[in-house]
Amino acid sequence: MLTIGKLGEAAGVKVPTIRYYEQIGLLPEAERSAGNQRLYGRKAQERLAFIRHARDLGFTLEAIRDLLSLSDRPDQSCAAADAIAKAQLAEVESRLARLTALKTELERMVVQCAGGSIADCRVIEVLSDHSLCATDHRHPESEVQS
Amino acid sequence: MLTIGKLGEAAGVKVPTIRYYEQIGLLPEAERSAGNQRLYGRKAQERLAFIRHARDLGFTLEAIRDLLSLSDRPDQSCAAADAIAKAQLAEVESRLARLTALKTELERMVVQCAGGSIADCRVIEVLSDHSLCATDHRHPESEVQS
DNA sequence: CCTAATGTCTCTAGCAACTATAGCTTCAAG
DNA sequence: CTTGAAGCTATAGTTGCTAGAGACATTAGG
Ligand SMILES: [Zn+2]
Ligand SMILES: [Zn+2]
Ligand SMILES: [Zn+2]
Ligand SMILES: [Zn+2]
Numbered sequence: 124m125l126t127i128g129k130l131g132e133a134a135g136v137k138v139p140t141i142r143y144y145e146q147i148g149l150l151p152e153a154e155r156s157a158g159n160q161r162l163y164g165r166k167a168q169e170r171l172a173f174i175r176h177a178r179d180l181g182f183t184l185e186a187i188r189d190l191l192s193l194s195d196r197p198d199q200s201c202a203a204a205d206a207i208a209k210a211q212l213a214e215v216e217s218r219l220a221r222l223t224a225l226k227t228e229l230e231r232m233v234v235q236c237a238g239g240s241i242a243d244c245r246v247i248e249v250l251s252d253h254s255l256c257a258t259d260h261r262h263p264e265s266e267v268q269s
Numbered sequence: 270m271l272t273i274g275k276l277g278e279a280a281g282v283k284v285p286t287i288r289y290y291e292q293i294g295l296l297p298e299a300e301r302s303a304g305n306q307r308l309y310g311r312k313a314q315e316r317l318a319f320i321r322h323a324r325d326l327g328f329t330l331e332a333i334r335d336l337l338s339l340s341d342r343p344d345q346s347c348a349a350a351d352a353i354a355k356a357q358l359a360e361v362e363s364r365l366a367r368l369t370a371l372k373t374e375l376e377r378m379v380v381q382c383a384g385g386s387i388a389d390c391r392v393i394e395v396l397s398d399h400s401l402c403a404t405d406h407r408h409p410e411s412e413v414q415s
Numbered sequence: 416c417c418t419a420a421t422g423t424c425t426c427t428a429g430c431a432a433c434t435a436t437a438g439c440t441t442c443a444a445g
Numbered sequence: 446c447t448t449g450a451a452g453c454t455a456t457a458g459t460t461g462c463t464a465g466a467g468a469c470a471t472t473a474g475g
Binding site for chain 1: 315318319322323326327336343344345346348353354355357361362364369371372375376378379386389392393396397399
């Protein structure tokens with residue numbers, strides 16, 4: 124049995140984060156020692172590692188909640204899990220597209236500025252006027268979820 | 270002079286957002302009409318457009334605050350503004366690198382899953398074990414702000 | 416001129432996913 | 446037995462908004 128500190132160290136998760144996960148019901152309430160301190164076994168360790176890895180891959184806590192409850196029913200079809208992963212992939216691809224456009228514009232701004240005074244700064248100039256941009260990089264209004 | 274609604278429409282910014290910007294001091298306190306409603310002139314319009322464009326390019330409100338106060342002193346050197354833009358470019362590049370790695374892993378997961386039961390689901394399997402990943406995609410620091 | 420429909424006002428609370436602080440109690444090493 | 450690290454709870458702060466309540470202002474139609 125691990126204390127919360129050891130568990131956090133093992134999983135690469137900060138202690139308050141573990142308590143937060145318990146509070147929102149992502150981790151079950153931990154066993155307690157005689158002195159009221161949390162104790163964790165191997166199952167909790169695996170669950171936390173799963174959460175950490177999914178977070179590292181950009182899944183939201185809501186998606187992770189669903190993935191965890193799916194993984195608790197091994198006999199069912201994995202279609203729902205695959206759908207969550209595909210949705211996450213789509214989300215990442217759309218952010219990638221947007222960031223690529225931003226990178227283009229930021230590079231242009233930075234390269235075009237010859238230095239000098241603010242009055243002649245290309246950075247300030249472009250920020251003041253989107254028509255000086257090469258691409259349409261605007262923030263998409265809404266995301267669709269299927 | 271524009272009302273807050275017209276200004277928001279003109280700049281593509283929602284009304285509560287404008288009030289929020291005023292509240293945090295990013296926009297100066299607006300003039301008021303006889304009936305206590307906010308009124309905006311051309312200068313406020315330009316300032317809001319600047320903010321909106323910079324937000325679209327991913328700058329934080331803190332960075333925008335600095336950029337605005339720089340642009341209010343046209344005689345000074347633009348080095349500080351350029352530095353902010355370069356930092357933002359670096360930030361975007363690092364997020365791009367990370368998202369690219371995530372995309373790789375998510376694609377692998379999704380492609381490798383042959384369907385079937387959760388017990389055999391490659392998505393769940395990979396999420397349970399980072400050593401099944403092809404790249405090191407771990408979270409170096411901050412994320413989010415789509 | 417009156418009314419109904421918008422628009423605007425202030426204030427508060429909520430979202431994600433933590434992080435930080437304060438003021439305790441418990442544990443382990445020496 | 447003492448001390449300092451680690452744990453506990455509870456609350457508030459972070460970023461950049463967004464949503465709601467309940468009251469006042471403005472505008473268009475009849
Ligand atoms: Zn410059
Ligand atoms: Zn632009
Ligand atoms: Zn699957
Ligand atoms: Zn991995």
